[in-house]
Amino acid sequence: MTLFNMLFFAIAALIVASTAIAITRRNLVHAVIYLIFGFFGSAFLFYLFGSPFLAALMVIVYAGAIMILFLFIIMMLRVEAPEEHLFPPRQMLPAVFFAAAYVAIGGLLLINDPSAGAPLTEARTEPAEFGRYIFTQNWLAVEIASLLLLVTIIGALLVGQRPAREDEE
């Protein structure tokens, strides 16, 4: 076993363990903190695979921005820990189904297409090269994602504005 493999399995174990702890915590703030460790693990994996750019983005977007919003909402609403079962079956079943489907599709992809396991060379180069690759080879996906974000921004604006308008009338 090389040093690279050992690091990979250590980090992978860290990710799985911290996310597993995250979904079983009753204290929501503790859950968020464990999830942040999970995202850190993913960032380490990207770094290990030779892409500091993706690692930095992972920390900025997920660990830094999205989780701080989770934390903000939990702190503002002062959500108390739920008394009864953490996962009612109603929520458990879809989660298990999607997780199983994800594993199955990933496995099938690896078996049917041997090149699927190959690293994306563009992600390991300079940030400028990677940007060129994203905006020339995958421009359609970028446009779809940005359109989706625009729709959510407009939706958030609408949801935020409605009560104010009723007050005025």
Added chain:
Amino acid sequence: MIDMDLQTWIIGYGVLILKLGAVLLFLLLMAAYLVLVERKLLGRIQVRYGPNRAGKYGLLQPFADTIKMMTKEDIVPDAADRIIFLLSPAVVAITALLMFAVIPFGPDITVYGRRVPLVVTDINVGLLFIFALSSLGVYGAALGGWSSNSKYSLLGGIRGAAQMVSYELALGLSLIPVVMEAGSFSLVEIVNAQAELPFMLLEPVAFAIFFISAMAEIKRIPFDLPEAENELGAGFHTEYSGMRFGLFFLGEYVHMQVLGGLIAVFFLGGWRGPLLPGPVWLALKIVLVCLVMIWIRGTLPRLRYDQLMNLGWKVLIPAALLNVVFTGARLLW
């Protein structure tokens, strides 16, 4: 052959440790004396003397303060979330100190035939590294406020999280024109791109937006709502005592210097300047930015919460977005 490799490795490691030690010593000493300078200058602005008892002109005051805080009792409230409460101040101090690792403080120098770059580490995503750390720094304030389990602290923590997340957007967007001009995320490259003209003259709008949102990011006075003394006691660090409070305090003053360093690197040409050596120029620029921030603190009142959010979302972010478009148009012209 192997001996040569080992030798290179050991020397490289030694040089790295030396650079780390020098940067850390500089940062901590400067932080201690920035506190003194701030108290003295604020005193003068308010027509009083400021601290002048410990040593000549109060020059030993920072040491007296440190000894006082070290020897005070470290109180953890009964209702606090113990582990998070204990670790939060460290998050603030660590993220602030680590940011200095990518700031270049001089040109490459040659010592005994070896090239030594005057930067702790030059990574090609240096600018993103700084953003990653600054977005993690938010956790220190937010979790410190939450784990204290006190109403004042919680309010301070919530305000801190909202404010820092809002202004981080403007902070990031204001730097995109700088990256466009320099064509790199590396701070060394950004300084090299300013060999002829500092970006402050090329991108005055970006400079203004960065300066304002960076002051909000480190919670200094027109933006100090998370610790607003007359409403919240001391905000997110109300329950902290002794050296844990000291770490929050240290983090704030190190952050001030990091901000000075970043403004120097992105807009004032970094270590570049005539006659004096690079590190001296960088230090001078950092001190200059810090003095301006102290001056602003002595002059401006605190913003109201709605003014704070309006300024961030309705003025700074749109202005930063427009600035990106204009810079792009100018570069393509």
